[in-house]
Amino acid sequence: MTDIPPERIAQLRAAHPLAFRAPLxxxxxxxxxWAAFAALIVYCLIAFDASPERIWTGLGRxxxxxxFMFPPHIWETWYEWREILKGLGETLSMAFLGTLIGAVIAFPLSFLGAQNINRLLFFRLSVRRGYDIIRAFETLILALIFIRAFGLGPLPGxxxxxxSEIGTFAKLFSEAIENTSKKPVxxxxxSGGSGMQSIRFGVMPQVMPVILSIVLYNFESNVRSGTILGIVGAGxxxxLLSDRISAYRWDEAWSIIFLIIAMVYVIDWLSAQIRRRLIGKWDGAQ
Structure with missing residues (x-):
């Protein structure tokens, strides 16, 4: 095919503009x-009363x-700091234990939903729909249900x-297992290996770096989710943040928000270090 120079294309476009237009x-x-999209935006703005006056008033408030949040409050006694540090520890523990339990249960379930492991179509599709059913429940809704069942505190969180993580992890793990190469298996x-040995030595070395990365990333996300769960009573x-906001102690609320941001930053940094070392170790072992 002969390449047409841009100058020639420009000349043809100028001479025959209708030939370069899309059909009617x-x-x-x-x-x-585009009209439907614009109409939807206008409808939403009107239905939600997003008037300029309301937005301007809200920005002023x-x-x-x-x-009121500045300057941030600094706690002066160990008793006050102990309460705040306990709350941070509970949030971190909720995220860690929830992620760990979800990953441990989801790991064996993920093999049942992987096409290259489970060849039974109906069984595999049923397992995958089970993943979807679990993931359909928002973490906040589950927390409200468990608070009714087990009472207030970190346990419902x-x-x-x-x-929530069982459904998410099982789906992501099974997709990672399906994307592994068949050659090691x-x-x-x-070489005479059994089916379990082919999974152990053929699939696991390929999929473990991906699984570790998924678990660490979701742990970071669950640290933030744990903060929201505490607002509805999961400790x-x-x-503590909800309590300070309800009492209009905005300076303390800002200090708590700053500590949450700092904790998330530290967790993100530690996760990156763990990911680099563990995943590099697995990659080197393949």
Whole structure:
């Protein structure tokens, strides 16, 4: 095929502009889609009363609230610091235990949903729909249910995170298992290995770095989720933050928010270090 220079294309476009336009039916569909999109935005703004006056008034109130947060409060006694540090520890523990329990339960379930492991179509699809059912429940809703069942405290938060993560981890793990190469598995089988040995020595070295990365990332996310769960009564630093906001102690609320940000930053840094070392170790072992 001969390349046409850009100058020649420009000349043809200027001489025959209609030849370079999309057909009328295509243009009408585009205009209809853009019109529907614009109408949806306008409807949402009207239905939610997002008027300029309301937004301007809300921004003024937000500015007053932010002004109450400065300067941040600094606790002066060990008793006050102990309460805050206990709340941070509870939130971190909820995220860690919930992530760990979810990963441990989801790991064997993920093999049942992987196409290259489970060849039974109906059984595999049923397991995958089970993943979807579990993931359909938001962590906050699960926390409210477990608070009704087990009472206030970190335990409902741990269970809510764990149940939610079972569906998420099982789906992501099974997809990672399906994306592994068949060559190591075929090599193990050709050497006389059993089915379990082919999974152990052919699949696991490939999938473990991905699984570790998924678990560490979700742990970071669950640290933030643990804060929200505390607001609804699952304990942790979120409960203390909600208490300070309800009492209009905005300077203390800002100090707690700053500590949450610092904790998330530290967890992110530690996760990156762990990910680099462990995943590098697995990659070197393959």
């Amino acid at each position: 039916s295509v243009r009408l569909r585009r205009w209809a889609l 937000l500015g007053r609230v932010l002004s 741990i269970l809510a995170i764990a149940v 075929e090599g193990v089988v050709a 942790g630093i979120g409960f």
